Amino acid sequence: MNIKLLNKKSEVTISELLVFGVFEDFRNLDVLSNEISEYLSVLKEQEKFKASFGEEISAVIKYENVYKNVLIIGLGKSEELKSEKLRKLIAKIVRKANELKLSSAELNLINTSELVSKETLEVIAETAILTNYKFDKYKEKKSQITLNELNLVIGDIEKIANYSSALAEAEALALGTILARDLVNEPANVLNPKELAKRASEAGEKNGFEVEILKEDKIEELGMEAYLSVAKGSENKPRFIIMRYLGDPDNKEKIFGLVGKGLTFDTGGYSLKPTAGMVTMKSDMGGAAAVIGAMASIAKMKLKANVTAVVAACENMISANSYRPGDIIGSMAGKTIEVLNTDAEGRLTLADAVHYIISKERVNKVIDLATLTGAALVALGTTTTAVVSNSDEFYNDLQIASNPADEKVWRLPAFDEYKELIKSDIADLKNIGGPNAGTITAGLFIGEFAKDIPWIHMDIAGTAWSENEHDYITKGGTGVGVRTLYNMIKNNTK
Template identity: 55%
Template sequence: MKIAIKSFKCTDADVTIIPVFEGKLETPNEEITKTLTRLESRGQFKGEFLEVVNFTRNVENNLKDVIVIGIGKEEDVTKEKVRKIYGKVQKKANELKTKKVFIRAIDTNIISLEDIIKASVEGFVLASYKFDKYKSDKKENIEFEISIGGKHIGDDKINELEGYLQEAKSLAEATIIARDLVNEPSNVIYPETLAEKVETLGNEYGFEVQVFEKDQIEELGMKAFLEVARGSKKKPKLIVMRYFGDKENEDKRLGLVGKGLTYDSGGYSLKPNDGMVTMKSDMGGAAAVIGTMVATVKNKLKKNVIAVVAACENMISGDAYKPGDIIGSMAGKTIEVLNTDAEGRLTLVDAVTYIIEKEKVSEVVDIATLTGAVLVALGATTTGVVTNNCEFYGDLDKASKISGEPVWMLPAFEEYKNLIKGEIADLKNIGGKHAGTVTAGLFIGEFVGDKPWLHLDIAGTAWADAVGEYNIKGGTGTGVRTLYELAKIR
């Protein structure tokens, strides 16, 4: 679905969307206010959060739709609630099969007008997403034309706000790119086609892409990555994306590493069937960093960002690695493989070593659908974080509050590191049944040296099992907007 943002001035819209606070049902239109007052007196509408009412009105002998949505109490409004509000009204507008929409921006001092505009657009655009390309009975795609306005938006603010609006639109579209990558089945997106897709995006948006083939990966000494890839007939690809938006400070480089398991069977530590069905999503971290690169370049951030994806499949064959094997790594550390389904961290450590040693990044973030343990600890709403730098985490926390994607820092005490120390190798790839998310993160941390580092475990947040206000079932694109905001801060 394409959404065109026209201006901040009211047009001849087919539908007008009006948000109202609970207990404050006044609107700039006297007729609409009377209707809401009547509905309130009947107990049919109070303005509670996500409460929706739809009616028609006669405007110069033309019937026009009005969608009124409750914001809830004004003192409780947040940017995330704004996203959900406009996500819900997008779906209502879609039901009405309307094409021209006028959105009255929320008028409040609790959140800045800039943040309201950004959150409104993000919620509306993200809610428009659907993944039905393989269905024969596709629903019609409605091409919306949206105007956003309000009496509280003066002409002097329009040009400034237009920039925020376009930034929000590009962020939502980059998130949708990530969602598409995650939702594609593994017979469509595998290492080779993922690399081709990134090359296409690089050409379209203007960032450099270099793809390393298997023999080049061998020359780099990425032994852990190659061990995971051994069982598949599909050859691994190391995908490197580069953008230098601040050439005056070229030594300051933010490194992003995304887990790129385009399919994960678990290897010889085989997953049950139910656990394999959604494993096309095991490259959610890769999708996040790819989407971040698109957003970074599209918005011309004055930052240097480099992203790396070690793309492969984790499969079973006569050549696949096995529990009990001792393998090497690009950093020279040896690893005892106790579980072949703890494979993502093996690909990540070589990717992290590569981005630090070869791309000379000054700080690094890895993002991965890494552990089921993070779902046990934090559920499907919050991304778990392990770090060696509290200041870096502080900036991530700020970024997450802007994006609406919650994060939570987990402990990284020395005692946890003892759980991954090897008995017959330097390290073992699992730390036992306790603190699985922490030990998985700290395993990667063994390869970052003294670089500021963040590990984001999105196993609970990269995939949705239920429809939300601006999510569908499937890939969420989690991480794109947070990493973009982090890049802006850093």
């Protein structure tokens, strides 16, 4: 989608849909054209429009001697219009334009100066692009997406120069999120570990970060027994994906680490999932998708930071070679693990990936993202990502980074008593902690391999996939995490 900032106040517009937002107090109508100002005044006088949040009126009226499609949308109270609410309104506008099969729209912000800032314009542009997203490559009849141009009229030529960079960043973030959505939405018979590695390499080549792919022999040389135990049941061999972005060469020792769970399909292994629980398991690489998308956005915007991301990509399948409940396996860190459930596989791959990125890539901080536990959905539903961390300061940074992305996070406790639940009688650790506190114990299992550096675990099991289309979220992969991770890295450069 082409998005522009415009200074137009009264010229005849070429956009097919004109959009005007109005606060409940109907402020600043006099700065609009006579036709629109009079039209809104009549609506108010006749109490046909109260400008409550989300209220809309669509009409065809004469504007500058040309009949135009006009959408009037209620903004509610100005003090209550936070960024998430604004996202909902922008999604409504984009969907309306597509419903009317229009190719261009113009959002007039002259009477709503509260909405003209670098941050707000970025929210508008980012949301418009994300709302237009559809994954229909395998459908004969494609979705009717007609809107390809959005003009934002801000009425101040100086602000256009100051805020144009917001549009570039918005596009980079939206495209990184769309990359993640595409990866999650691909079926597992297309996106196996080899193909995921290929897509990561393509993203690196396109956006400017280095990608190294390790095959099974190299993974084995590194001693990643936990990871390989999960992978060995599949005919599709694992790929260990390493992505490196050097944006701050003067501080090479300062490296931010990202780790994404990369199960391109998860049957549950011998602890077999029911069919209903297996249908969406192509999405079990949502963490990998997020870190690949984040790396694309980070490199595209040339952030002054050094970032390394890794993905231990594999499938969890059943065969004569598969690992079994009751097995004791090793790990790259040297810790032994008692396997009590082969469907608790993601934490095994992450254990080796986290140890690798700390010990071999020498990162100073690390965040892992994973569609890890059903318990995260039970605790927090589909709106909030569960977080476990060993650092108050690092978690606070995450919370700050998540706010402009409108990606909700919630920290769970990590008391020592919970660590007792993953101790094994016959090995160093066991891969499940029992029926209680499942999200916490899964996170703390990974934390055992984080050594003493600042570490965050994000369980995106509830937020990486949507069963329904709503606002700027389409059904399927959401791309959650991309924008929060980008903000973490960006804030880390300050």
